[in-house]
Amino acid sequence: xxxxxxxxxxxxxxxxxxxxxxxxxxxxxxxxxxxxxxxxxxxxxxxxxxxxxxxxxxxxxxxxxxxxxxxxxxxxxxxxxxxxxxxxxxxxxxxxxxxxxxxxxxxxxxxxxxxxxxxxxxxxxxxxxxxxxxxxxxxxxxxxxxxxxxxxxxxxxxxxxxxxxxxxxxxxxxxxxxxxxxxxxxxxxxxxxxxxxxxxxxxxxxxxxxxxxxxxxxxxxxxxxxxxxxxxxxxxxxxxxxxxxxxxxxxxxxxxxxxxxxxxxxxxxxxxxxxxxxxxxxxxxxxxxxxxxxxxxxxxxxxxxxxxxxxxxxxxxxxxxxxxxxxxxxxxxxxxxxxxxxxxxxxxxxxxxxxxxxxxxxxxxxxxxxxxxxxxxxxxxxxxxxxxxxxxxxxxxxxxxxxxxxxxxxxxxxxxxxxxxxxxxxxxxxxxxxxxxxxxxxxxxxxxxxxxxxxxxxxxxxxxxxxxxxxxxxxxxxxxxx
Numbered sequence: 001x002x003x004x005x006x007x008x009x010x011x012x013x014x015x016x017x018x019x020x021x022x023x024x025x026x027x028x029x030x031x032x033x034x035x036x037x038x039x040x041x042x043x044x045x046x047x048x049x050x051x052x053x054x055x056x057x058x059x060x061x062x063x064x065x066x067x068x069x070x071x072x073x074x075x076x077x078x079x080x081x082x083x084x085x086x087x088x089x090x091x092x093x094x095x096x097x098x099x100x101x102x103x104x105x106x107x108x109x110x111x112x113x114x115x116x117x118x119x120x121x122x123x124x125x126x127x128x129x130x131x132x133x134x135x136x137x138x139x140x141x142x143x144x145x146x147x148x149x150x151x152x153x154x155x156x157x158x159x160x161x162x163x164x165x166x167x168x169x170x171x172x173x174x175x176x177x178x179x180x181x182x183x184x185x186x187x188x189x190x191x192x193x194x195x196x197x198x199x200x201x202x203x204x205x206x207x208x209x210x211x212x213x214x215x216x217x218x219x220x221x222x223x224x225x226x227x228x229x230x231x232x233x234x235x236x237x238x239x240x241x242x243x244x245x246x247x248x249x250x251x252x253x254x255x256x257x258x259x260x261x262x263x264x265x266x267x268x269x270x271x272x273x274x275x276x277x278x279x280x281x282x283x284x285x286x287x288x289x290x291x292x293x294x295x296x297x298x299x300x301x302x303x304x305x306x307x308x309x310x311x312x313x314x315x316x317x318x319x320x321x322x323x324x325x326x327x328x329x330x331x332x333x334x335x336x337x338x339x340x341x342x343x344x345x346x347x348x349x350x351x352x353x354x355x356x357x358x359x360x361x362x363x364x365x366x367x368x369x370x371x372x373x374x375x376x377x378x379x380x381x382x383x384x385x386x387x388x389x390x391x392x393x394x395x396x397x398x399x400x401x402x403x404x405x406x407x408x409x410x411x412x413x414x415x416x417x418x419x420x421x422x423x424x425x426x427x428x429x430x431x432x433x434x435x436x437x438x439x440x441x442x443x444x445x446x447x448x449x450x451x452x453x454x455x456x457x458x459x460x461x462x463x464x465x466x467x468x469x470x471x472x473x474x475x476x477x478x479x480x481x482x
Contacts, residue, residue, distance in 0.1 A: 004108065006127040008035055011219070014128070018121050020219055021059045025243075027222050030256055034130060036224045037243070037257040047248035057231065057257060058243035060217050064121060065241060067215040068093035071100045078118040084180050087173040091166075093214060094202060099170065101126065101198045106189035116183040125218050134275030134419060135200040137163070142416055146424035149397035150431055151268045151286045159272075160196070167195040203273045210235055217241045226258035227280035233259060266315075267430045277426050285315035286431050288394055292331055293386075301341045302330050305352045305363045312387055314438050321441040325387055329366035332382035337375070377452035384449060388442040395435040398428055 011027050014020075024043055030036035037058065045054060063070075075082040081103060088099055103116075104123045132138055136147060136156045147153045174180040184190050205221035206214050212235065220233055220243050230249050236242050243259075245251070261270070266285040267277045290310040292299035303310070310327035333339045333354075340353040352360045354369055362369060370379045449455055 004110075004127060005131060006124070008128060011128050014121075014124055015219060018064060018218075019061050020064070021056070022219070023055060023057055023059075025057045025257060027219065030224065033224045033256075035222045037219075037222055039251050039253055039255050039257060041253050042251070043245060044250045045245045045247055054244045054247075056236075056242035056244055058219055059236075060220055060241045062212075062239040062241070065209070065212055065215050065217055065239075066097060066100070066122060067209075067212055068096055069212070070215075071096045074100060074118075074120065080116045080179060081118070083177060084116075084174055087177060088170055089173070095166070097216065098195070098198050098202060101202070102170070102184075102190055102195065105194050105198070106184055106187070109187075109189045116179040122218070129201055132197065133200050133204055134417075134423070135204060136272060136275075137196055138200055139420055140415060143420040143424075146416075146421060147427070149394070149399070150424070150427050151288055151394075152272055152427065154289055155268070155272060163196055163199055164192065167192050170195075200275075204275060207233060207241075209233075209241065211239065212241075215241075223257060223259050225261040225274065225276075225278065227260070227263070227278055229258045229260040230255075231257045231259050267427050271423055271427055275423075277423055277430075279426075283315075284317070284430065284434055285313070286434055288312045288314075288390060290325060290327055290331070290387075290390055296331070296334075298334065298339070298341065301350065302327075305341070305350060305360070306330055307363065312390055314391070314434055316434055316437060321438050323387060323438060323442075325383070326364045326367060328383045328386055329370060329379065330363055332379055332386060333366070333370065337379070338373070375454055375458060377449050377455050378458050381446065381449040381452075381455055384442050384445045388439055388446070391435050391439050391442070395432065395439065398432050398435065400428075 008027060008029060012022070015022060024040045025037050026040055027035060028038050030038065043057075071085070075085050081100075084103070085096065085099060088095075090096060101122070104120060104126055107117045107119060107123045108127050136144060136152060137159055139156075144156060147156060171185065174184055202216065205216055207217055207220070209215050209217075217233070220241060223231065223233075223243065229246065230251055231243055231245050233241055233243050243257070245257075251257070261274060263281075264283060265273070265281070266283050266287075267281065268286055270277050270281070288311060290312050292302060292310070296302070306327050310325070310331070312323065312325040312328070314321070314323045316322070330339075338355040342351045342353065343349070344351065350360075351358055352363055354366075355373070359366075359369060370376050373379065
């Protein structure tokens with residue numbers, strides 16, 4: 001059962017009761033961006049104002065800041081929550097924070113919370129937050145089809161699967177605790193969608209504070225993004241979090257206050273984490289998963305040794321293309337090149353050897369390891385070919401008519417939000433252009449590598465060996481016939 005929502009007009013009362021100060025600003029609905037912070041009067045700062053002496057527009061007490069430390073403090077006050085936290089396990093700071101928010105969601109629903117959970121300022125604050133956000137994990141299945149062929153297609157599916165696994169673990173652990181089984185599950189107070197929403201709210205609102213680290217900060221999390229921000233946040237001497245105007249800023253009454261969510265995020269990252277693509281961003285990059293070669297007998301060993309999900313990173317800056325794929329270099333060498341895997345009988349650990357040297361701790365640096373090999377240009381040629389084929393496959397799928405799905409250029413159906421259609425189309429167009437230009441650059445690299453003397457000699461020897469094999473087989477056939 002969804003928790004009740006409170007009108008944003010009631011937020012100033014909550015802020016006053018919890019010692020949050022708003023000076024010359026208010027929180028209001030800004031239209032397409034949802035809630036935001038708006039200036040109440042004309043404000044100006046000098047270009048030299050670079051300290052916290054600048055009057056704060058918004059100040060949030062430290063005890064309202066939600067991070068891993070705050071969750072631990074709450075667990076000291078609420079033994080029932082401590083029981084739940086210990087049962088679920090401390091997977092990460094994010095996991096603890098989301099579990100805390102899940103409990104507050106259940107408490108806010110006013111169902112079955114008498115025997116579990118203690119009310120907290122966040123119990124009420126989450127009722128001011130939106131019921132949905134435009135992060136792709138909250139798109140409908142039909143809307144997610146629009147991402148087919150983009151770098152977010154696999155990323156969103158993997159994220160939803162991960163969230164499902166997390167939620168299942170929480171359900172399993174808490175179901176064995178009668179009071180929490182009643183408060184969370186028998187009452188119907190929370191559902192999987194709540195978990196997806198809380199994750200989306202966390203990713204889109206989490207701030208990296210100088211001293212407190214990753215934190216959710218009420219009210220300041222309402223400030224929207226701009227490529228030309230007018231404000232920034234910081235912690236003062238009391239560890240309170242303050243929102244301040246940037247030096248040399250002049251802002252008029254009714255103007256929206258903005259901060260930067262980061263100036264190095266790609267279109268896919270912005271859409272995945274915040275639910276929109278900044279039209280003013282100049283960052284052009286994408287990340288794609290990379291699968292090992294299907295006929296490689298060492299594929300499983302290579303994946304295990306590499307220790308992380310293989311990817312291809314592509315970017316363009318000032319017209320210059322750059323790409324990297326550490327796994328591709330491990331992927332494109334084999335036993336005949338000098339790669340070897342050994343499993344130690346005593347510990348069952350696997351060691352990786354290259355040219356007889358133990359490089360177990362350097363599997364993500366094979367590009368550097370192969371450079372001293374006489375056939376390094378050949379290895380690079382293999383890698384460039386593999387990466388180019390991966391990008392070409394992605395480009396083929398990214399084309400609007402590549403496969404059956406809702407065409408990004410069509411009119412949205414009654415159940416498909418126009419915002420999602422536009423965001424998916426913009427992402428697709430950005431990534432198609434990067435893919436096309438990178439494939440062209442890789443073709444030029446291939447041409448250069450094919451002219452390398454070591455590559456020419458190797459390919460020539462392979463051709464000769466192939467001809468000899470054909471002649472030998474032909475001779476054997478003649479002998480058999482006679």
